[in-house]
Amino acid sequence: MSNENNVFYWLPCSVVFVSTAHEDKKDIMTATAMFVSEKEPLLVISVAKDHLTEKLIAQSRKFTVVIAGADHEKLAMQVGSAKGEDSDKFERFAIKAAPGTGSAALIPEGAAAWMECEVESSKEIQGYQLFMGRVVNQDDCGKPPLVWHKDKFFNLNKV
Numbered sequence: 001m002s003n004e005n006n007v008f009y010w011l012p013c014s015v016v017f018v019s020t021a022h023e024d025k026k027d028i029m030t031a032t033a034m035f036v037s038e039k040e041p042l043l044v045i046s047v048a049k050d051h052l053t054e055k056l057i058a059q060s061r062k063f064t065v066v067i068a069g070a071d072h073e074k075l076a077m078q079v080g081s082a083k084g085e086d087s088d089k090f091e092r093f094a095i096k097a098a099p100g101t102g103s104a105a106l107i108p109e110g111a112a113a114w115m116e117c118e119v120e121s122s123k124e125i126q127g128y129q130l131f132m133g134r135v136v137n138q139d140d141c142g143k144p145p146l147v148w149h150k151d152k153f154f155n156l157n158k159v
């Protein structure tokens with residue numbers, strides 16, 4: 001797909017980590033997320049099928065969206081290119097992390113915010129599984145977020 005037809009290229013998005021856990025397995029990957037409603041706390045993520053992240057969400061029916069902090073550029077590239085099936089990314093990249101409140105999914109230090117979600121609905125589109133999540137627990141960690149636009153990372157500046 002050319003960049004002109006690729007909404008992922010044009011639409012600025014918060015860089016997020018999708019953190020997951022089920023039984024003795026855990027994983028984290030870089031992604032983007034989009035809110036779908038304001039009154040109802042719903043958001044949607046798109047996850048490549050048959051990756052460990054997709055399997056752990058399907059099994060646990062939960063995922064945690066972690067809004068990457070402004071200093072998370074390196075981590076975003078690390079967990080956005082390694083496969084959880086190959087190795088535990090938390091060990092491999094020595095990620096300091098702790099769980100939130102209602103899930104075993106881990107939240108890396110330095111995050112801007114996090115939202116624990118329960119899967120509300122799911123739909124497959126061309127090799128990707130879309131998960132709509134209902135936010136059930138959340139916290140603002142007080143750090144500025146990292147933004148993704150036209151294949152580059154940005155920080156926010158107040159206008």
Ligand SMILES: Cc1cc2nc3c(=O)[nH]c(=O)nc-3n(C[C@H](O)[C@H](O)[C@H](O)COP(=O)(O)O)c2cc1C
Nearest residue numbers: 029030031032046047048051052053080082083084
């Ligand atoms: C900035 C960025 C955004 C990404 N967004 C997504 C996404 O929305 N969905 C997706 O499936 N993969 C996305 N990826 C790629 C995954 O993070 C990558 O395939 C990862 O290795 C999957 O991890 P897993 O195999 O442990 O599940 C993105 C990568 C980067 C660097």
